[in-house]
Amino acid sequence: MGRPLRPRGKLLQEDTRRHHRSLLLQQLFREGPASRADLARTTGLTRVTVSDLMAELVADGLVEELGAPAESRVGKPPTLVGLAADATHIIGIDLSATDRMTGAVINLAGEVQARHEVEIAGARGAAAVALVHRLATELIAMTDRPVLGVGVGSPGVVDAAGTVIDAPNLEWSETPLATSLADDLGLPVFVANDANTAVLGEHTFGESGDGGLMLLRVGTGVGAGLVLEGALLHGHLGAAGEIGHVVVDPDGERCACSRTGCLETILAVPHLRRRLEQHDSAGVLTSTGELLGAALAPVVGTLNLHELVLSGPAELLDGPLREAAERTIRERTMPVSSDGLVVRTSKLGEDVVLVGAAVLVLAGQLGVS
Amino acid sequence: MGRPLRPRGKLLQEDTRRHHRSLLLQQLFREGPASRADLARTTGLTRVTVSDLMAELVADGLVEELGAPAESRVGKPPTLVGLAADATHIIGIDLSATDRMTGAVINLAGEVQARHEVEIAGARGAAAVALVHRLATELIAMTDRPVLGVGVGSPGVVDAAGTVIDAPNLEWSETPLATSLADDLGLPVFVANDANTAVLGEHTFGESGDGGLMLLRVGTGVGAGLVLEGALLHGHLGAAGEIGHVVVDPDGERCACSRTGCLETILAVPHLRRRLEQHDSAGVLTSTGELLGAALAPVVGTLNLHELVLSGPAELLDGPLREAAERTIRERTMPVSSDGLVVRTSKLGEDVVLVGAAVLVLAGQLGVS
């Protein structure tokens, strides 16, 4: 039965070729170097087609020949081909911090090659956009390789075209960041919400499995991103993962959003740090984890999630809090939901958003992720 | 940016043709009859290609010429073509009731043409499978049209191949219902969980929008199905929507599953009816709705759902309970999540699963949904 997807539009022969190109890149990306004959076997394409596409990919500088493998068997020894991870670079930008914009030059393997950042220093609106332009330009100047594209993880709700619908901190509203950057830089630009960007990073480079993945980003605010059935979830109005102001404790603290007991009031780093100073540390972390677990149990059950990843200050998240959340979720969901569940912290640490921004570009430009 | 889907496999020219075939069927299915030239315009295909595909579809009996439209404008009047909704029939089967198996002959427009049912009368395991075979055979005999396929909504967890992993009531475990039926009947057979089936029915024939849709089925048990980004959510182990034994009230009633305060203990019809007899009716419905809303608020916020549909006895669901649930969800989520949300009862009533089973076939065989 698979996943019957509704046909989305006209399909050209050109699309077929791009699809197969991505198929091969994807294979090299996930499984590493292989011979053309191996690729033909795993993808189902013929050796002829694989050779043809490979010639194109080599010409584009995305793939390189690596010679014969060490060990040898009967028959003509194969020529390995592999992704030329460092022949092309990607610019990743993380706008989720409140005081600075960080960026990086990243290779096709998701490895950070260089970093750079600019202070926000109160820049808002158009000035903040100009700052992103500056950061991007400076990052592009830091690599001598062709740049595949620019990925940006921005706070706030971002639509599919890369327009920031609403980001209060930067005073952005209906700001067409992607098109503005693309016009300025002459490069493909992809913009998405920071939590969505982060979950893509974790999904692709965080050794995560193939099941549903939810990443909860805990910082000044709280937000989530989800990858379900292999694809990023956008939601009805592009606001999937906006979980920070879901009420988890009706008897809790008053929130700035006018509700009471929002998830942010117990979990956002400033609030959590403050409560840790005032009360018994282990108790606060445990009770916070329990409230989080209670809120997430219905989500885990409904989605039959495979992995729940916490991203944020490890000293806060990776201990009693995570354990209490995991325990609560298991207590509150049935075995068929919780048996397959993994609750862990991010393997990419502070770089999730940067690396995720690179994944935006990889997926958009190469069909790889 | 769209939705960068990872390439799933080799693409043949044949697939292109099938894709375009589905594209045209989809257009006729959703927008009704149109001229070939109109179809060419809306799909982006050329008139030549549309004509060619149409000839094929007419030959297959799926589409019929309807002559010229009444009103006329400049130029040669078009020939309308439309889906031949009654030239082919679909068999839909609903196994979610405890005492009987119901089935129907359904046309391509999702309209029930004939009904039939068999008593389960305690049949379990292989005997229950045989009963499904009998029901299917008898239904096929009730129509003189070619049968496009058989769709089955079964209780329990069902994998992508249509094998029922676990359905306690029927004592099925790893039961390959789809292949067994397909071999027996010589027809394509699609099996899915009843709640998943129902949500497909609602999505396709329930006048629902394009955003995320969650259908909560309230009966002897409680389960849900979700359509996100236009496609059915399966979940990591095929157990998406298994929400009946998520704990919503830790101080609640003991559940048969050994947990306390599962959603089923407050919402399943038998439990709810019992509580309604013992206490004030409005109060019970309202408090039940509030607990339901509290459990669903994190789900609604996380997924940025567009529609939440309750399916089950209308006299229980469509009143204070629905209102309390909706109010609670709105109180507990932020405007960006709740503004776009619609909470309603199913427009298909008792037939959701039957009609959804037909959608399984429509989607699987024609790529339409």
Added chain:
DNA sequence: GTTTGTTAGTTCAGCGCACTTACATATTCC
């Protein structure tokens, strides 16, 4: 009543893409 303009649908040659078949090449096994 004829001409003009517009739209619908078909015919035909051509092109892109992947496939099949066939072959050159390079190595191991006997």
Added chain:
DNA sequence: GGAATATGTAAGTGCGCTGAACTAACAAAC
């Protein structure tokens, strides 16, 4: 050294779409 095995390339085939040109059928203008 020859048979067997495997890789990668070359040539030709088939399928599906496209653009351009053509026929058909009508309304509006004169």
